[in-house]
Amino acid sequence: MQRSILWVLIAFLAVSCNQTVNKEGDNQEASKTEQIISATIVELLAAPADYQDKEVAVSGMVTHVCKHGGQKCFIVADDGETQIRIVPGGDIDEFKVEMEGSTIAFKGTFRVQTAVLAEEQLEDYESKEHHEEEQSHSSAEKAEYFLEAVDFKEVTQ
Amino acid sequence: MSWRKLNRWIHRELGFLFFGMTIIYGISGIALNHSVARHWNPGLITKATSIQYPGTLQKADVDRATIEKILELTGEKENYKQYYFPNEDHLMIYLKGGHITVDLPTGSMQLTKIRNRPVFQELNYLHYNKPKKLWTWFSDLYALGLVLIAISGLFLIKGRKGITGRGGILTIIGILIPLALLIVYLWL
Structure with a gap:
């Protein structure tokens, strides 16, 4: 049972790390300057x-x-x-x-x-x-x- | 391990793991249902009190002194923000945590205090996926877990009370009710 819970946590963290990369991409997009x-x-x-x-x-x-x-x-x-x-x-x-x-x-x-x-x-x-x-x-x-x-x-x- | 043993194991372990999530989504689900149906606002508590202004008012006569007097009468001097006239007959005074609506021709005032509803506000914050980020993934995991709990639940018991007996009938009823309501409300 302990092993299975560990797998769940590993999978969860792996997905979360991927999300951080996407966020950096979004920030670059947002940094484009536009005339207001x-x-x-x-x-x-x-x-x-x-x-x-x-x-x-x-x-x-x-x-x-x-x-x-x-x-x-x-x-x-x-x-x-x-x-x-x-x-x-x-x-x-x-x-x-x-x-x-x-x-x-x-x-x-x-x-x-x-x-x-x-x-x-x-x-x-x-x-x-x-x-x-x-x-x-x-x-x-x-x-x-x-x-x-x-x-x-x-x-x- | 036999498949039945594995099935029971999945149902039990996921049931324990996602107990908290089921409570969060269950309670906030009821709140959001009634929010959409307009029975109440789960995020806010609103309390209205009626107070009479001594005399009547006209838009042209309202000045800072009038506002001060109204704030004094309502005990909201410390909470004043700004005021404006929604129309010729009404004055709206905005406060920190509410507002005062004044009916100028009659002098009747309504003090409305608004505050966040504890617990429900937090639960709705999670239900609407406002945090995004990690919460998206954990709630996705929960949704997947819920599907597994439901499927594994079908095969927990063998025999008369199981999926081949009474359990099967209840399962069919549980599928037919939403289906029937969908047909009635969406297509008929």
Whole structure:
């Protein structure tokens, strides 16, 4: 029995070592430098075609984080009204509810949804978090524009 | 060693080895089931309290002094972060660990405190494979072990109560139930 447990542990460690090599490869990939455009939420939404699929940096106060898995959050512009949806990308697994009320600077890719993406997002909207009443972020939730964030940093609290 | 002896050995040893993992996935599985069904949020505990503001408010009149007064009334002065107006009639004050929603025309306030639910949060962290890395491999190993435990379990007992008797009937029922529900919910 001791021998068999030893084999299990050896197999486990062998697989783990292989994973470390892959991680190094990922890091090299991530180190590629790309040009990042700094923009406000209003600027992004005023001319979405100019920013489509480009790396952008945008900041704002987080008004809402999806409580069912943290797979989206919303930030509001300085006008206090315009909001944009942020979804996790890259190494970000989820957004924490603690982010609500904090001003966060996000870096990521500005996406304009295709028909396929829009359909997927609609399914997500209906299945993950559906509010009975219209919320201030509802239009941003259903909007065809969003930011796929790969990094974020709290600016103030 | 006969194949039956080997089968029992596999079932027993893997059963012991993966006891902890079965508990983790079993409990978090129930929690996630109900999370998806929206019965409750296994990751967070939310507590709401209603408090009345003395008088009514208008968006244009809300200033730092108003915010201070609300924070004092709710006892949340130390936890203040920022505020904004979701619409003309509502004020949202964000706190560390929650928020205050104020209905301006009526002055009714709702203090919502949010905190992480202990144990479930950690179990879900593992169930969703948030750690990745080593956890991916160990949980894969567990999944494989679970298949082996299930298959070896079929052949533990011989005779009337085994796979050729009552055990076989129970096995078929256990396969037919998910199959029937799949047909009803997915294809009908």
